[in-house]
Amino acid sequence: MDIRDLTPDDLDDVFDLRKRSFGPIAPADGERWRRVVLPDLSEGRYLGVLDGGRLVAAARLRPFTQWWHGRPQPMSGVAAVTVSPEDRGRGVGGRLMRAVVERGKALGDAVSVLFPATTAIYRGVGYEHAGARxxxxxxxxxxxxxxxxxxxxxxxxxxxxxxxxxxxxxxxxxxxxxxxxxxxxxxxxxxxxxxxxxxxxxxxxxxxxxxxxxxxxxxxxxxxxxxxxxxxxxxxxxxxxxxxxxxxxxxxxxxxxxxxxxxxxxxxxxxxxRWMFRVLDVAAAVERRGFPAHVSCEAVVTVDDPIGGGGTYRLEVSGGSGTATPVSGPLGVTLSVNGLSALYAGIPVQTLRLSGLMSGDDRYDQALEAAFAAKPYMLDSF
The missing domain is CATH 3.40.630.30 (Gcn5-related N-acetyltransferase (GNAT))
Structure with missing residues (x-):
């Protein structure tokens, strides 16, 4: 199977996948959808999986601005993830989503959001529950x-x-x-x-x-x-x-x-x-996020990201801003990328520890919880 950028010539096949995944689409809505997705095609924001030239799966990365503690940053909103019914259960969706994560990083986005139809496939590539609409x-x-x-x-x-x-x-x-x-x-x-x-x-x-x-x-x-x-x-x-x-x-x-x-x-x-969230680039995500102005702290965290971008970082937060600097030495707090994504979204540290998303040194727990405190929500669906 091959993964490549989709082009306008692929839209009939993409439209067929959407009908088989989400149900019939009115002709007027279909024409509107074609007009809206054209810019995403030219920007490399629509990926497809092909098996012998046949389109079997597709996903779109929509360009959004997202706020975290009042500070805006660019975000990849993953939408229209579709797999042909006859190709489900073959690992196609997981392979597609790994490519989506890598493409989001290549586009320069440090964070990503999606609304899941099913959780397992997205958790498997690092997305974690964060908030709700x-x-x-x-x-x-x-x-x-x-x-x-x-x-x-x-x-x-x-x-x-x-x-x-x-x-x-x-x-x-x-x-x-x-x-x-x-x-x-x-x-x-x-x-x-x-x-x-x-x-x-x-x-x-x-x-x-x-x-x-x-x-x-x-x-x-x-x-x-x-x-x-x-x-x-x-x-x-x-x-x-x-x-x-x-x-x-x-x-x-x-x-x-x-x-x-x-x-x-x-x-x-x-x-x-419910919606799910993923950190794509640790250093950029921390730098672009807003933090409570009264919090001043530091912590050492080790992030395990199987798709790349993990490592050990010194997090420093002060005056409403933060940095994540790669370091060597003690591991400190250990987080899967799922755990870091949930922490970034304000999920309490105790929840992360009890659910197995965080382990290791607990000396930084209160500092991390105070720095990343948030009540995440969404007003739009996509």
Whole structure:
């Protein structure tokens, strides 16, 4: 079997794989998908496995920005991992995912995320459980009770507002010291903002994207704000549909402020879609991550990464930044790449030790937990 970059000539075969893996796709959606993936093909972000010239598997590495403790960095979002039904169980998926990890490194990304359909194959190449995308169902009437607390200028968005939207996203997640959320690039946002069925509103420090889902449900695609006034104005805007809509479905952070603006909170219906995370380059990932400004510490960690990039490092964190310098000598804390990825995402040290993802010297445990403390979540699915 051979692994190579896919080209536009392969798209019919890729489309067939997607149908066999994810179900039928409407013709209009298929044409939209073809247009969206073309730039990824030219950038080496779509890989295929071929057996005698026949495409048997494929995976796409989508370019995202991801925030960790409020600091943005480029991230490879692995999507559309497909294996032909007749070729499953032959180790094709594992071989493809090893190539995906290597390609992510070659593209210069230090971290990667995916939403798993099955866990084992991804754990086998170093991805580990990190967080969830939380989707909550709220009575539309409860949002109607959120009243604006000041004058907020809202305007409708379109494709030409992509750059400003990205700028707002950076400011909001930076101010909130968010960990986990992602954003598409301007090119992709321009495409999303052209959807005529979406209601798109932009403020100086926030935005809302929502739509009718049918059956009396309003679906919020994304809603973020950096100030109380804008937060209230945007959720009030969504809630104004409560005379028609019965429910609002929205992705939210686990501690999203809108949940504290509701007059009543009793039983909430929350759906969690789990996502997995992987460190691709230890030194670059630590350098690009944000850390709590009050934490100052150091630790020696040894990382076992069978796909390359492991070794022993001295981690130093101070003033909100960190470094990982290769060193020789005592092993210190020992982590599989799965364990390091979970630690990076804020999973508690005791959880890592009890699950076998961390072992060795425990003198650095409190320092590592304080440095990497985070509540990772995701607002977008891909």
């Amino acid at each position: 939380h989707t909550v169902r709220l009575p539309a009437e409860s949002l109607r009770g959120i009243r604006p607390s000041g004058q907020v200028k809202l305007r409708r968005m379109g494709p030409d507002d992509a750059a400003e939207l990205v700028s707002v996203l950076h400011r909001v997640h930076g101010a909130a010291r968010s960990s986990g959320p992602v954003s598409w690039d301007e090119r992709t946002w321009s495409g999303w903002l052209a959807n005529e069925d979406d209601f798109l509103y932009l403020a100086d420090d926030g935005y809302a994207i929502y739509r009718w889902q049918g059956d009396g449900t309003m679906e919020v695609e994304s809603l973020l704000a950096a100030s109380t006034q804008t937060l209230r104005a945007l959720w009030s805007l969504v809630g104004s549909a409560s005379t028609i809509a019965r429910e609002v479905v929205a992705p939210v952070a686990p501690d999203d402020p809108v949940l504290w603006l509701l007059h009543e909170r009793t039983a909430e219906r929350v759906h969690q879609e």
